[in-house]
Amino acid sequence: MKIDRLVAIIMVLMERDVIGASELADMFEVSLRTIYRDIEAIGKAGIPIVSSTGPGGGVGIMDSYKMEKRLFSASDITTLLIGLGHIKSSFPGDKLVNTLAKVRGMIPQEEYKQIEMKANQIKIDLSPWYGKGVLPQILDTVRIALDTQRVIRFQYITRKRIESTREVEPCRLLLKDMNWYLQGYCRIHQEYRTFKLIRMKHVQLLEEAYELHNIPMEQFDHHGFPNDVKEVVRLRVDDEIWEDMIAFFGDESLVPDGDRHYIVTTRLPVEEATARLLIGYCDHCVCLEPESMRKLIKELLRRTSVLYFD
DNA sequence: TTGTTATCTCACCGCTCAAT
DNA sequence: ATTGAGCGGTGAGATAACAA
Secondary structure, eight states, X not given: OHHHHHHHHHHHHHHXXXXXXXXXXXXHTSOHHHHHHHHHHHHHTTOOEEEEOSTTOEEEEOGGGOOOOTTSOHHHHHHHHHHHHHHHHHSOSHHHHHHHHHHHHTSOGGGHHHHHHHXXXXXXXXXXXXXXXXXXXXXXXXXHHHHHTEEEEEEEEOTTOOEEEEEEEEEEEEEETTEEXXXXXXXXXXXXXXXXXXXXXXXXXXXXXXXXXXXXXXXXXXXXXXXXXXXXXXXXXXXXSHHHHHHHHOGGGEEXXXXXXXXEEEEEEXXXXXXXXXXXXXXXXXXXXXXXXXXXHHHXXXXXXXXXXX
């Protein structure tokens, strides 16, 4: 932790001629006192630190000691800042504060304002509008498990609401379609599985460590879930929901059908979850085929109507 | 020239936490 | 229980820029 911050401070000092200790304290979210201690440690390590008092004063590294480090272009740094900013919103912790400070330290002083403005033009924030939810805690635990190669145990609720205890050797975190997933080796089922984080609860980090093994990524890179049997589904939708349809199934799946309507042809699992999704679009979407899907939708609508009509 | 302000330097003290 | 690392807070002092 401390060593990370020291390295990050050196990176910042390498780029800036002089920087105030209070600015460094803000940057690294520590006190002024700690920054002065860090500067002293850097000096003791043999890096020639120069300091100046008075307004506009601060600390810096002797010019003769600095080296060329323009390995990154302005656009590289902007991309890094956007990415790190997003990760920081999902994973709280010191490490990313230090990493962000290091990357900011690479920005040449004359381009600082412009690069910061560009980085702020794109904001990726997956946190909910209301409340904080449990996702950040789960994400943090999984991240630590990946970092320290430790097994995690949790209660998992499947899509069919079957709850069971799982012990998993995490392989990777996946963000797909605005949802976080954990992909790893399930010790209970003795195979690689994908778990939706929001359906995990009571996530515990076990003491037990696991050996890194060759991860069969091809098992994880399929589209959808291995248990899904997909069938060709044809929908007739109106232009109220064309945007959602393109987002779900892609532009090529939509064929114009008369005035303000489209035919969507795609492959979906024929199950209640799909029926619920389609019913959610009310009269903007009708399933043309297969018959099995239509039957499911009709049954769901019948059950729903019982709740509202005599 | 003097006072104000901003900044660094130094020396304390006390708190928390992990290791022993 | 003790020890050490890391950190935060505070106060006194030195220095430099700037304005009156």
